[in-house]
Amino acid sequence: MPGAPAGIVRARGSALALGLLCLAGMVLLVAFFSVTVGARPITLETVWTALTAFDPASTDHRIIWELRLPRTAIGLAVGAALGLSGAVLQGATRNPLADPSILGIHAGAAVFVVLGVAVFGITQLGMYVWLAFIGAGAAMLVVYAVASLGREGATPVKLALAGAAMTAAMQSVTNAILLTSPRTLDEIRFWQVGSLVGRDMDIFIQVAPFLAIGIVLALASGRMLDGLSMGEDVARALGQNVGRSRAIAGLAAVILAGGATAAAGPIAFVGLTVPHVARAITGPNYRWILPYSMLLAPILLLGADVIGRIIAPPGEVQVGIVTAFLGAPFFIALVRRRKLATL
Amino acid sequence: MTIDHQLLAAGIDLGYGERKVVDDLSFTIPPGKLTVIVGANACGKSTVLRGLARLLAPTRGAVYLDGKPIHQMATRDVATILGVLPQSPIAPDAIVVADLVGRGRYPHQGWFRRWTQEDDAAVAEALRATNTLDLADRPVDELSGGQRQRVWIAMALAQQTEVLLLDEPTTFLDINHQVEVLDLLTDLVRHSGRTVVVVLHDLNLACRYADHIVAMKEGKLVAEGRPADVMTESVVANVFGMTSRVVIDPISDTPMIVPIGRHHTGATLIA
Amino acid sequence: MTMLDAAGTIRHIRYRLATRRRAVTLALCALLALTFAVALYLGDYDVPPGEVLRSLLSPLTGLTDKGIDFIVLNVRLPRATLAVLSGIAFALSGIIFQTLLRNPLASPDIIGISHGASASAVFCIIVLGLSGAGVSLGALAGAVLTALVIYALSWRGGVTAYRVVLIGIGMAAMMAAIMSYLFTRARIFEVQKALGWLIGSLNASSSSDVIGLAIAIAILLPATVLLVRALDAMQLGDDTAAALGARVEAVRLGLMLVAVAYAAFATAAVGPVTFVAFVAGPIARNLLAGSGKGFVQAALVGALVMLGSDLLAQHALPAVQLPVGVVTGVFGAGFLLWLLIVSNRAGQVN
Numbered sequence: 034m035p036g037a038p039a040g041i042v043r044a045r046g047s048a049l050a051l052g053l054l055c056l057a058g059m060v061l062l063v064a065f066f067s068v069t070v071g072a073r074p075i076t077l078e079t080v081w082t083a084l085t086a087f088d089p090a091s092t093d094h095r096i097i098w099e100l101r102l103p104r105t106a107i108g109l110a111v112g113a114a115l116g117l118s119g120a121v122l123q124g125a126t127r128n129p130l131a132d133p134s135i136l137g138i139h140a141g142a143a144v145f146v147v148l149g150v151a152v153f154g155i156t157q158l159g160m161y162v163w164l165a166f167i168g169a170g171a172a173m174l175v176v177y178a179v180a181s182l183g184r185e186g187a188t189p190v191k192l193a194l195a196g197a198a199m200t201a202a203m204q205s206v207t208n209a210i211l212l213t214s215p216r217t218l219d220e221i222r223f224w225q226v227g228s229l230v231g232r233d234m235d236i237f238i239q240v241a242p243f244l245a246i247g248i249v250l251a252l253a254s255g256r257m258l259d260g261l262s263m264g265e266d267v268a269r270a271l272g273q274n275v276g277r278s279r280a281i282a283g284l285a286a287v288i289l290a291g292g293a294t295a296a297a298g299p300i301a302f303v304g305l306t307v308p309h310v311a312r313a314i315t316g317p318n319y320r321w322i323l324p325y326s327m328l329l330a331p332i333l334l335l336g337a338d339v340i341g342r343i344i345a346p347p348g349e350v351q352v353g354i355v356t357a358f359l360g361a362p363f364f365i366a367l368v369r370r371r372k373l374a375t376l
Numbered sequence: 377m378t379i380d381h382q383l384l385a386a387g388i389d390l391g392y393g394e395r396k397v398v399d400d401l402s403f404t405i406p407p408g409k410l411t412v413i414v415g416a417n418a419c420g421k422s423t424v425l426r427g428l429a430r431l432l433a434p435t436r437g438a439v440y441l442d443g444k445p446i447h448q449m450a451t452r453d454v455a456t457i458l459g460v461l462p463q464s465p466i467a468p469d470a471i472v473v474a475d476l477v478g479r480g481r482y483p484h485q486g487w488f489r490r491w492t493q494e495d496d497a498a499v500a501e502a503l504r505a506t507n508t509l510d511l512a513d514r515p516v517d518e519l520s521g522g523q524r525q526r527v528w529i530a531m532a533l534a535q536q537t538e539v540l541l542l543d544e545p546t547t548f549l550d551i552n553h554q555v556e557v558l559d560l561l562t563d564l565v566r567h568s569g570r571t572v573v574v575v576l577h578d579l580n581l582a583c584r585y586a587d588h589i590v591a592m593k594e595g596k597l598v599a600e601g602r603p604a605d606v607m608t609e610s611v612v613a614n615v616f617g618m619t620s621r622v623v624i625d626p627i628s629d630t631p632m633i634v635p636i637g638r639h640h641t642g643a644t645l646i647a
Numbered sequence: 648m649t650m651l652d653a654a655g656t657i658r659h660i661r662y663r664l665a666t667r668r669r670a671v672t673l674a675l676c677a678l679l680a681l682t683f684a685v686a687l688y689l690g691d692y693d694v695p696p697g698e699v700l701r702s703l704l705s706p707l708t709g710l711t712d713k714g715i716d717f718i719v720l721n722v723r724l725p726r727a728t729l730a731v732l733s734g735i736a737f738a739l740s741g742i743i744f745q746t747l748l749r750n751p752l753a754s755p756d757i758i759g760i761s762h763g764a765s766a767s768a769v770f771c772i773i774v775l776g777l778s779g780a781g782v783s784l785g786a787l788a789g790a791v792l793t794a795l796v797i798y799a800l801s802w803r804g805g806v807t808a809y810r811v812v813l814i815g816i817g818m819a820a821m822m823a824a825i826m827s828y829l830f831t832r833a834r835i836f837e838v839q840k841a842l843g844w845l846i847g848s849l850n851a852s853s854s855s856d857v858i859g860l861a862i863a864i865a866i867l868l869p870a871t872v873l874l875v876r877a878l879d880a881m882q883l884g885d886d887t888a889a890a891l892g893a894r895v896e897a898v899r900l901g902l903m904l905v906a907v908a909y910a911a912f913a914t915a916a917v918g919p920v921t922f923v924a925f926v927a928g929p930i931a932r933n934l935l936a937g938s939g940k941g942f943v944q945a946a947l948v949g950a951l952v953m954l955g956s957d958l959l960a961q962h963a964l965p966a967v968q969l970p971v972g973v974v975t976g977v978f979g980a981g982f983l984l985w986l987l988i989v990s991n992r993a994g995q996v997n
Binding site: 426468471491 | 657726879887893940
């Protein structure tokens with residue numbers, strides 16, 4: 034019957050759309066917790082008044098506005114950016130192990146930040162943002178350029194190899210500087226964990242436009258990624274410009290990952306695992322994987338951040354650490370159930 | 377002279393994880409003959425071959441080689457009797473043809489590998505039989521699909537086993553090479569007395585070359601025997617879901633299946 | 648062509664391949680020997696070759712010179728030997744993983760083993776305040792424990808390569824998180840110490856490090872030789888390998904154990920200099936161009952990279968002694984990039 038398959042596809046689409054709505058709801062829930070939960074107990078009433086009738090004299094109100102709201106906003110933005118950039122990279126490189134750190138983005142950001150701190154004595158988090166951005170972009174450019182040499186252009190394997198080589202080289206430089214400058218080491222060891230602490234609205238405003246561009250680019254590339262996933266030859270036969278698709282995807286990934294790293298430091302693992310989880314739910318269609326990744330990642334990230342605030346009073350555990358501890362067992366459980374893509 | 381080996385499956389179930397692919401299958405491979413397994417895609421013919429080749433353990437029943445359950449025999453012992461060419465073998469990068477075919481000698485070489493005259497001769501013979509001797513020095517990844525396939529067959533031949541199991545060995549080959557390979561397998565059976573089992577998807581070539589044909593559908597055995605006895609229009613309809621006319625191949629005197637489709641129904645011919 | 652001629656052709660092809668293999672191996676050995684000699688000669692005090700020789704033979708001949716002997720026998724010889732041994736161990740670990748997983752990106756740090764060793768070492772340094780042999784043992788214990796956990800988690804009626812790698816990645820992330828956590832909680836000088844270990848250094852090499860690693864390698868090598876033999880079949884795919892009579896699962900398990908052991912012992916001795924593990928295999932195979940599996944050659948390349956990097960690290964910058972890990976990163980990366988740039992044969996990078 035000709036109608037039946039279309040009907041099935043429509044039904045599946047509706048189920049996924051429903052799922053997306055649920056996820057959006059969960060994002061809001063996590064954001065809610067992020068604003069209301071913290072080391073300092075603040076009642077819901079106070080939160081409400083802080084949002085509606087701000088009183089600059091009240092410490093609680095200022096905590097809400099100057100600490101928790103920016104933190105929440107950045108957590109959401111960074112999470113979405115990481116999840117999307119990982120998904121885009123995995124699609125563009127056809128490698129389920131791809132994530133921003135594989136292509137040298139984190140190492141590039143780190144080496145530039147370290148150089149900035151060691152050589153120029155930069156200590157403001159706001160300046161780190163630009164350094165990280167430039168470093169991430171520069172690293173990705175070099176990796177892409179090197180991988181494109183030779184006859185076949187930037188194939189997935191060559192990209193990953195070039196990324197690994199550049200990462201090692203940049204890490205060596207970073208380590209050399211850190212070893213010789215204890216002051217730099219002292220600064221960097223906190224940044225390099227990945228944290229949402231101490232990031233204020235200024236930082237959010239600095240990176241938000243870039244992340245917005247990146248998100249739009251990434252979501253728009255869904256169709257191209259579906260094409261690429263069938264292999265270059267098939268994609269070309271279907272009329273797709275493979276080189277341009279890869280370039281757009283790469284650009285989106287760099288902007289997103291660079292921006293995320295700039296804002297919160299190098300948080301690994303989110304970009305790698307969230308797309309796998311998304312794919313386990315949605316199947317191999319990138320037009321669904323991308324929005325699902327975009328919503329799942331902030332849930333993980335912000336959720337981890339909230340947990341980090343409450344598990345080690347009176348201090349906090351940085352989000353980069355909690356994410357790994359939460360995400361890894363979950364990821365391992367998924368692997369054991371064979372729900373993930375084979376290599 | 378070659379020993380006749382007895383290979384049979386007794387009530388085997390084969391599957392992957394939860395999925396059962398082959399259901400309660402029993403049949404005997406006639407020794408010293410060319411047996412062809414045919415069936416629609418995903419009917420389980422490759423799975424059966426893997427079961428016979430000791431690559432997949434049956435969840436029920438057993439495969440017997442010379443009266444012993446094959447899964448209780450040591451892998452190396454089996455490898456000196458059964459030669460197998462599975463689907464999609466992998467060629468290591470930059471490997472040279474002679475080297476790859478030489479890997480077929482693995483079961484005959486002990487821990488302290490020493491290449492003997494015999495090994496070289498076996499490799500050379502295998503290459504000659506598959507018409508790939510002039511390719512001996514070339515890297516495998518530079519060969520065409522058909523040439524590569526013949527090199528893989530040569531590797532299986534270099535094992536010099538008395539029983540040979542091949543899973544769709546003719547897939548990438550031009551028709552002339554397909555015939556060449558099947559002629560070669562026939563030589564092995566007629567002149568060296570070996571037992572050969574092949575999975576083929578080309579029904580007509582199967583009928584032409586098989587001494588014994590096994591037809592499968594959805595994991596079960598539908599028919600087995602001589603092609604002339606087994607391949608009837610109703611069997612073809614059952615196994616492949618296709619109406620056909622079965623005529624006699626004018627060259628080989630074996631059944632030839634002529635498909636009847638929507639555009640070619642034979643209606644315009646005088647019956 | 649008669650059958651005798653044909654067999655002769657095959658033999659000639661085999662000889663040609665073997666000749667290339669031997670040539671590459673010989674060249675690598677010669678280069679290694681030369682580098683080793685330079686390592687004994689070069690330093691704050693350059694020891695002339697004649698003196699080096701006399702020093703090396705002094706246990707037999709009794710002709711000693713306390714000062715020079717100390718430099719050569721107690722400082723440079725252990726260090727150079729440790730570089731060679733750890734290079735061999737890392738390289739073998741890397742090429743085993745790459746061959747088993749049929750992926751040039753495989754290496755012990757992808758599997759998470761070296762992260763386990765590192766996290767354990769950092770724990771020993773920062774929390775337990777250990778140093779030297781204590782840290783090495785801790786690293787070893789960490790590697791073994793991590794390997795066991797990964798194996799246990801990967802087991803589900805058998806172990807598949809992809810499950811091991813993916814679970815290894817998860818474990819690596821957790822280990823990295825542990826290390827980051829410790830870094831943020833410790834005092835700065837402890838962090839420095841830990842970082843120093845993490846970068847990989849031959850600085851504190853003593854005879855006991857060398858002997859420990861040498862014994863480990865001596866035990867693992869015979870096992871490696873036997874198991875690698877089966878790779879002739881296993882490289883062709885699991886089905887074909889089984890058809891040729893290889894005991895696929897047993898060999899794979901054995902090889903993974905051996906590879907983990909190499910990585911664990913080498914990491915315990917010099918820290919996680921895993922880039923050597925990553926590059927040695929591809930470099931060796933590139934030199935061989937299809938004439939062999941490359942294990943012997945990879946071991947030699949690993950030793951060469953390690954020793955060469957250490958020489959550079961010690962002597963390249965005046966008045967600054969870099970740890971070897973920094974140089975291997977740059978060196979290995981450079982070589983890999985060069986490989987990528989010059990490769991224009993289809994599939995060569997793979």
